[in-house]
Amino acid sequence: xxxxxxxxxxxxxxxxxxxxxxxxxxxxxxxxxxxxxxxxxxxxxxxxxxxxxxxxxxxxxxxxxxxxxxxxxxxxxxxxxxxxxxxxxxxxxxxxxxxxxxxxxxxxxxxxxxxxxxxxxxxxxxxxxxxxxxxxxxxxxxxxxxxxxxx
Numbered sequence: 001x002x003x004x005x006x007x008x009x010x011x012x013x014x015x016x017x018x019x020x021x022x023x024x025x026x027x028x029x030x031x032x033x034x035x036x037x038x039x040x041x042x043x044x045x046x047x048x049x050x051x052x053x054x055x056x057x058x059x060x061x062x063x064x065x066x067x068x069x070x071x072x073x074x075x076x077x078x079x080x081x082x083x084x085x086x087x088x089x090x091x092x093x094x095x096x097x098x099x100x101x102x103x104x105x106x107x108x109x110x111x112x113x114x115x116x117x118x119x120x121x122x123x124x125x126x127x128x129x130x131x132x133x134x135x136x137x138x139x140x141x142x143x144x145x146x147x148x149x150x151x
Contacts, residue, residue: 024050026057029095036095052096052114061100061112062144063119068108069132069150076109079130083111086125090118097121108150116145123147 022031023045029052030041036050055062065083072079080102090097097118103110113119116138123134132151138144 018048019046021045022048024048024053026050026053027095038092038095050096052098055114056098056100059100061114063111063113063116063147064144065111065113065119065122065147065149066108067111067126067149071130071132071151072108072149075130079126080109082125082129083122086122087113087118090121094118116143119145119147123149 017034018031020032021041021043023029023041024031024036025047026049028038029036029050030039030045031037031048031050032039032041036052049057054060067079067083083099083102087097087099094115094117097115098113099118100112100114101110103112111119111122113122120136123136126132126149127134130151132149135148137146139146
């Protein structure tokens, strides 16, 4: 286990606030005023891997969005561009919300995200732009959101 990863895990276990300012060495996000931001910071800072980078490294998604249906198959490129635009809009203000992967499967595409807010935003964006049916299921125990969009 790397020092950066174990540092994040230790913070999570102890549930204490990070020292400020803290910089993520992987993505450059800054933890200041109690939240992670994309703010510029040129002074000395502690280095701890942010939760999003940890999730990417550990492959532990918080959101799953399943895209399927005949309409999806015919408009795959357009729909996936919309998914990417949703990520860009969410990530601009919230550095912990990122797409981990978009993988093709036998019954459509699976989009995995580092946070549940991005999964919700993708579902809302697809429903708004393309209509279709959206179902979601949140597991409080695992803190994971599963969204199914089809048309």
